[in-house]
Amino acid sequence: MSAHDSLNKYNKQIKSKLIQSVLISSIALALTACGKQEAAKKVTPPAAVSVYTIKTDEVGNYREFVARTQAHQEAEIKARVEGELLKRHFNEGTAIAQGQALLEIDPAEFQASLIQAQADLKSKIAAQNGAARDLKRGKDVAKQGFISQSDLDKLTTNAAQTSAAVKAAEAALAKAKLNLSYTKISAPFSGKIGKVNFNVGNIVGPQSNALATLTSIDPIYVNFQVEESDYITYLQKHKEIKSAQQVPMDLALRLPNNSQYGQMGKLDFADTKIDQGTGTVEMRAVFPNPEGIVLPGLFVTLIVESQDKKAMSLVPQAAVQENQQGKFVLVIDENNKVVTRHVKLGRRINAMWLVESGLKANESVIIEGLQKVKQGVEVNPVEKSVNAITGVINNISAK
Template sequence: MQKLLFRKMSKAIVTVLPLGLLVSVTGCGDNQQAAVQAPPPAVSVYTIKTEEIGRYREFVARTEASKVAELKARVEGELLERRFKEGSLVTQGQVLFKIDPAKYQADLTKARADLHSRQSAAATAKRNLARGQKISKDGFISQSDLDKLDSEASQAESAVKAAEAALEQAELNLSYTTVSAPFDARIGKVTYNVGNIVGPTSGSLAELTVTDPSFVNFQIEEEGYIDYLQRHREFKNPKDIPIDMSIRLPNNQLYKEKGYIDYADTRINEGTGTVELRAVFSNPERIIIPGMFVTLIIETRDKTLTALVPQVAVQTNQQGKFVLVVDESNKVVQRHVELGRRMNAMWAVESGLKQGERVIIEGVQKVRAGIEVMPAERKVDPVTGTIESHEQSGEESGSTDTSSATE
């Protein structure tokens, strides 16, 4: 009986095992097929475009006002008035400060009276000399007395000249109690308030600066400077030299006005092997502020078509800069590139990319070289670097690919 039961159980086990194995094998096959059918990762790509760009160089530079004047008191006295607002524009001849003129008005009155007295004395001495000369012919005056009259007349005339000089100085001192703007400019912060005693040793009352135009000072190595001179020696007017000169501001934006070189130092700095140059930029909106660090960009006008790539697409490894390119088969290719100048949110590419190639700008963390991807075309703002959103893409083919990947 037990043997019969054992045989039946064995048959049941044998019958069940193949069915279990079949189910197990079938399940594994389904999982593998599902893994194979997973869609490629979705990435955003930017199509490379070209732009005409000339040969260029960048220099660290510093801005400077084209005119600076420190307003100082030339006479001592109480500061009575301040006739401007700090930071405002003032015009040539505008009265800015008034110093108490009472003492200098009194000095002027005294100088005028002294001159009048000296002139009267000189007139008397001159008449005495004339009479002495007249009677000396008849022997009524000795030669020594005549010489004395002549000396007195000369001294009186000298005293008049001294009094005239004193009067002129008194007039100047009185005029110095009014401090006016020597030219149109912007005036800075005052260092003395009304009621303070100021004088020649007080230092600056305020500073005037002219920033339109503005100077931009930079240094170039001697080889580059000699090359610049040899290339452009035939140009007498620096504005005619065929180069474009611009500056990148501290906020990384390009300044819209173009400049030109108007000054070069007369000697090479022996310690650095460089020469200091100065560029001039129009500054009507007063964007350029004295003392700013800027990047000076010099570009030739003989331009060539150059590929531009968004900065966000560029990565770095031990071999240098590279981008991830999506080829015609939608496969990822790692491509090393040589970069030139930076143009806002873009890099100029000297080698490694050409027009029409697609580079990955979003989703690089999901891919590696050699795999297939699902690219969606995006646009990049060349100034800000902002990547166009999916909603802005409209009916582009890349949007369809992205939606199918989501499914």
């Protein structure tokens, strides 16, 4: 083979490889384009989120006060006579009915005193009767001149003294009966009884400390203070109100565990003077306490709300987030797209926030799935309900 033929063969081989390379590149480009078209056809569906439709409620002006609870009735059970404590008829910390027997003191000494007082009274009555007969006879013989006026005066004095002695004996008998009755101690009212301070066998008496304490906590008192300026301003605006019971306010309690108490209260008492040390007026509210949940001595928050109310929007706490600009919520617009909305919130009412500005009724806010979305993305909203007391999120059908 000549050199010229070898060169032609080499050139043909080079051309063949170039053609193969171009074909392979073309096929690869075609496949890549097809893959992109297929990927473009696979659109990610919008993320599903739970939403809540903003509703309104009638809300009035309000204030919160630090308050302390107090028993409606409280009595220290004390011994009124001295003696050995014989019996206890209750368990500590239990409910007690009015008139129920609580404790017994040894009655032997007082029973003996009663018997003695009864005998003494009989003796005094006998003496009284004898003196009365002597006086009658004396008066009869005095008419005939057989007795001096001095002797008649003595008979009269003796009759008066024996009558007085009978009255004294009657009083002693009444006291003996009363002392004997004091050996049995009963509950003056219904309530709960606390710890016993003296065990059976101890000697107790009027000088002893309380044997136990009985408290009635249904209803329960709630004491709080109002600044003198606020109190005077209120009186000036409501001159028609003559007593605390007439004040048109709705009262609620928030307990120390941050839960809302289920009963509403009313004002019961306002003091007649200003405390010079604190510049406040002592006031008292009263709340039903049938289950005994609110115990005396608790620090609670008293929520005072006016009865003059207006419709305001409420948003669940679950919807509220916070950043450097303040509190915000994620709102779903008419195109199901997420919009960040900063809001101004008022007080918290159970599991809801009062909206002062930034949201309107019937707008939808995201309450679940907040971490899956951001401003401007489209979502698939699923309507849910929220328990306004507990904050529990439910399906609409599970309301």
